[in-house]
Amino acid sequence: MPKWFVLHWRFLCLLIALGTILTPFLLTVYIKTVTNNRRYFKVEQVPDEPVAIVFGAGVWADGTPTPMLADRVEGAVELYRLGRVHKILMTGDNGTPEYNEVVAMQQYAERLGVPSKDIKLDYAGFSTYESCYRAKVIFGVERAVLITQKYHLPRAVYTCNQLGIEAVGLGTPDWGKFKDDSMRFYTQREVLAVIKAILEIHIIRPKPTFLGPFEGMS
Template identity: 65%
Template sequence: MLWTAWLDWRIGVAVATAIALLLPLILSSYIRLATRGDRYYDLDLIPNQPVAIVFGAGVWEDGSPTPMLADRVQAAVDLYKNGRVSKILMTGDNSTPHYNEVAAMQRYAEGRGIPREAITLDYAGFSTYESCYRAREIFGITHAVLVTQRFHLPRAVYTCRTMGIEAVGLGTPDWGKFRDDSMRYYSFREVLAGIKALWEVHITRPRPTFLGPFEGLS
């Protein structure tokens, strides 16, 4: 009896461990599968949309965009110049006076010929979830192309579509362009972020840090 109980306990622990290890991968695969038809990696294949939503990805101490952020904004610039979108919503973190992702994004885009009137800034896009929530509720966006790196694109598209935006995504290069150790970190973090995204959009639906009145696209 003691041996049987010990063996049952070992089996139970093994099963629980396997579930704990596999569940994040299963959920991540579900997000990728659910958005498979809405993700593109070639600008020429992107269907025309009224607006591109560009997600923040960090700035350096001098206020310039990180390489990942610059790639995202450049892709939005290309979408605009190719007539795929007529507006760009730049959403990111401006939580302190000394950290402003969206200002860096705006400077980069304007420096490459995008007129200021085509750009709208969301200073309170503190996460993918909050950016999608605010894009729908504050800026009234119902159709958009999302611009971000390929590793992040499935979660971004899934989140925005679940929040009521008919979104497609344009993925910018990541593996092969950025350091492998960085990409391993981002990819691992993305698996965990996928669990959080599913919890937020399907169960808790928290209000964003800041909501405020409806603004529409400027």
């Protein structure tokens, strides 16, 4: 085998390896950059929007929200109290009768003073992509504030904007509040989730697991 061919092959393999390593990082930087002016970290900074969308983040065995989910709901409630939003869409996983994120979110928001008439539930928000897709198609959301932890916020804002919702986001605390081991796991997983989001949004455009009739936000 000619020496030049071996060198060429090794160089090609190096380029492929570098691309594999760098692509997730570059996509993450890209999404953070293009959503930078749409992400806020203090309630007082968030512009008025008709709807807040709260993404699910797990419930305990007794049906109460995990600390991450509680923070998200509290952020939405604070926006509601300040009059920055008028309706709240709770979107999450209710894949089995025993597991219901959205009812836990609703009950917690009601305990904090939000009337049930201003809360809408999306029981089939099984992923960020599905939540954004359904918010637009099933609930007719045109503009919204998205509420989730800071590490997840760029992907959420990017996804909803690409699916036709004029979205901004409120990032709730993550690093410094939750255990470093947990945050490392979530942050590393987010890199892979960004790749999946790019594929779903720009290439595959899958339908959600469930669609159903139009419900609106009234």
